[in-house]
Ligand SMILES: Nc1ncnc2c1ncn2[C@@H]1O[C@H](COP(=O)(O)OP(=O)(O)OP(=O)(O)O)[C@@H](O)[C@H]1O
């Protein structure tokens with residue numbers, strides 16, 4: 344136990360007294376932040392007040408009241424223009440307009456929305472729930488904000504009425520080349536790459552490097568056990584890499600609001616403190632997993648060069664895994680959370696799209712921690728193997 | 736005389752990888768580095784392991800210092816078996832070769848502290864030893880300079896001192912003067928003599944006869960992984976010089992004239 348602490352102390356001293364290493368640790372977060380906030384500011388420079396173009400089919404009597412109530416409140420300077428549509432065919436037309444960004448929002452109430460609601464209030468349970476469909480275009484900023492406003496207002500109303508109607512609908516954007524969209528999809532990959540780079544910053548140098556330079560054997564002739572060296576190294580390297588993970592994390596946190604353009608409109612659907620905590624824990628564990636992986640690779644390699652080369656191959660694999668979220672929707676079945684690394688991509692994606700589940704994050708963390716433990720055991724075994732330490 | 740080390744029928748073979756077979760142009764899949772080595776070393780004496788390149792000296796010393804394991808045989812080092820109690824053995828020995836390096840990023844002073852801690856030397860005692868050893872070997876002048884910035888001679892001194900932080904009973908040196916210029920080599924030789932005068936037990940390997948003649952009490956000659964002679968220096972050099980004796984033995988074993 345004591346020797347583990349001695350090893351950790353030495354590794355940390357190595358790190359904290361080297362300015363070059365210190366700077367490179369904090370770079371990723373700064374880069375993420377700069378990248379996203381520059382682009383975010385450029386994309387989402389919203390005008391002071393906004394006029395939303397809204398089309399409604401079968402307008403519910405409550406709709407305008409609710410919306411007016413919001414628009415007339417103190418801090419909101421926005422206005423809206425309302426078109427009422429008569430037929431389903433016209434609704435399809437409006438959807439096209441929405442896609443072409445000529446319209447901001449399309450709301451379709453089921454024909455008897457108000458009556459059913461009224462019946463319900465009198466205690467009669469209707470056979471079918473009244474339905475409200477809301478369509479928007481995620482590629483258009485104004486569309487995104489009015490969607491957020493309307494759904495939030497109705498969500499609030501619905502839960503106060505004890506879930507009497509359904510809010511459905513969704514995004515009509517079909518193109519995926521939108522810049523904002525792209526930004527949100529490359530985020531998991533970016534995090535993956537930055538975290539992996541964090542683990543590669545010191546690990547090959549600390550394990551393959553010590554082996555190569557012959558300083559590792561110097562430690563092996565002391566009474567310290569090989570497992571203590573393995574555990575000590577992984578802990579210290581994880582701590583350092585976690586700093587770079589923390590830096591990436593802060594970068595993401597500070598740039599998320601800019602990305603989602605949430606700073607405008609009186610509404611604020613921020614992430615809760617718990618979400619942040621989950622994201623952070625997830626990032627740290629992922630970082631530990633990367634450190635453990637690169638450690639094993641470095642112990643196997645004969646030189647820093649070799650270790651870096653092998654790790655880079657692994658980084659490309661990790662990057663590809665991170666890219667999965669760019670290609671299509673990610674599965675959310677339970678088994679997904681048991682696949683190391685991929686589970687983290689899923690979770691990060693869920694956090695960005697406001698659909699994170701605590702169970703998923705917890706499973707992800709546990710699965711990845713188990714992997715870390717197994718890799719530490721493997722590393723200790725490798726340190727005990729003379730072919731690994733003295734092999735030619 | 737008290738035995739401090741006894742090697743019993745040590746044997747070590749290495750698998751030769753396909754790549755290595757090509758480099759060394761050999762068909763053999765297995766290389767016997769140490770065939771059957773037994774010998775004893777005594778407390779307070781310097782034992783010299785003498786042999787040509789590839790004889791198996793380094794391999795033998797690595798087995799004795801528990802860096803690698805023997806295929807068969809065992810050695811009792813300071814009362815502990817290298818096979819069964821490697822960590823215990825390492826508490827009693829200091830091991831030093833030119834292959835074991837100090838991290839160039841740190842200073843000799845810090846590394847001395849670090850290795851003292853790893854060996855479990857109490858802080859007080861470590862401080863005292865550091866002062867004493869650093870002064871004795873002239874390291875105090877560059878104690879706070881990064882190892883990477885030191886000259887080879889200074890580095891060597893620092894390594895030597897750090898290999899004995901825990902005041903080991905037995906010190907094992909593999910080719911202590913290999914690759915050093917005459918001045919640096921003298922630093923090392925003087926260090927060895929100093930240790931010998933302090934009453935330490937030492938085992939060293941070398942192929943430099945003059946060094947062996949100068950400081951060894953006992954000699955073991957190893958050729959092709961076999962100990963072909965083991966005796967006191969005085970007995971071996973009774974009739975002729977160590978070098979001549981070695982050539983005669985070698986010719987006898989190999990059945991050829993040199
Ligand atoms: N890890 C290894 N894998 C394969 N062969 C090895 C390994 N280590 C040593 N050998 C072989 O074992 C033999 C003995 O090597 P060893 O290093 O013990 O010799 P030595 O007496 O120290 O020689 P030198 O004077 O060159 O240092 C050599 O033929 C060497 O090539």
Ligand SMILES: [Mg+2]
Nearest residue numbers: 792793794910
């Ligand atoms: Mg050798």
